[in-house]
Amino acid sequence: MMKKEELIKKWLDHDLSSEEQRVFEQLDEFEQLKKIDNGLKSIDAPEFNAKDEFSKLQLGEKHVKPNGMKLLNSVIRIAAVVVLGVSIFYYVINSDTKILTEIAQQSSIVLPDNSTVKLNASSSISYNKWFWDSNRDISLEGEAFFKVAKGKKFNVITEDGIVSVLGTEFNVKQRDGIFDVTCFEGKVAVEHNNTSLTLSPGMSFTIIDGKQVAKKNDTSRQPTWLWGESQFSSVPLKYVLMELESQYNVEVDHQGIDTSRLFSGSFSNKNLELALKSISIPLNLNYEIKGNTIILARE
Structure with missing residues (x-):
């Protein structure tokens, strides 16, 4: 996938493909960048006043020279691009x-x-x-x-x-x-x-x-979840079930179950059936899988 900085650069160059534009619009910074861009477009608004001011500087000339007007418009456009570039640069380096x-x-x-x-x-x-x-x-x-x-x-x-x-x-x-x-x-x-x-x-x-x-000292060299196992020591069941939902695309229905009960043990992050047995057997619970819902009940 193209890096964020590359997407922003191509956006500045008006060089995004339709797919890149879609990805660009999903960036966290998109709305803010769009606001900056829209705000800076207003720099073109004073153009008619700029013409008047330029005329006054001609020291008595009745008409503004076309080349001079083109130069002034070019300067305004360049200034707008510079301000936009600097604003986006500072925004990007300060974004996380x-x-x-x-x-x-x-x-x-x-x-x-x-x-x-x-x-x-x-x-x-x-x-x-x-x-x-x-x-x-x-x-x-x-x-x-x-x-x-x-x-x-x-x-x-x-x-x-x-x-x-x-x-x-x-x-x-x-x-x-x-x-x-x-x-x-x-x-x-x-x-x-x-x-x-x-x-x-x-x-x-x-x-x-x-x-x-209070917890006993851990003699392991790394947390168990790194090799696919979630481990608990005297943790309320509700947090064990929350971790199960984080590791699997499931929702646990635990109505009628005392989720303040403490659980010590572990469950596999790679096998749902095995994980459910690891939780339910020590606590004398039954479980039923219905689609993405796990129903826990007392035996």
Whole structure:
């Protein structure tokens, strides 16, 4: 797929094909760029006033020379193009790159400093690649595993807290009601509300429904979702089911089920039947699959 910057350049050159135009109009920046373009087109409006002013500068000449008028119009057009180009340039370098995954999709991203991000299903990150060398800030919604190259401070910003490192490996999960940070290598600084702490390898910081949850040290080297398994330790069932919906294109009907019950265990992200058995058997539940709906019921 053509890069965003190339699409914008071709748009400026009025050189987009019909398919490229369709892709261009789906860019997050499209509406703003269109507003800038429409606004700058108004620069042509003062042309009739410009003619009057040009006439006054002829020091007594009764008529404006045609060549002079053409020159003035050319200058106005060039100025408009320059202003438009500069505006778009500053808009582009100040806009963030956003990457998102859909249900049952994962993605690997290499950042400008060769740090890597593995994005779990139904998640997104955004960052500014133009100023990355001086500002390694990345916004996260969902879950991601980071391998950070050594350098200036690297900040992962979520709605629930900020995770800061210099160079390390760690996992951050921020979904509705859950904020979880696990350090796998190096040290990780976590800020949440008025709490600040540093995690060493194997340590986690977990908030569920606004309360901090104690967790045992994790001796693994990476989060289990990287190899296709979602793991939980004393997590309310409702969050387990939410993760199931993120990993599969399904909706879980759990009416009549106590979803505040705690679940410890894991389920496969690659086999729905196996995943449902892993959840339902320990909790003495039955399940039925109807299209994209999973119906849970007590035995």
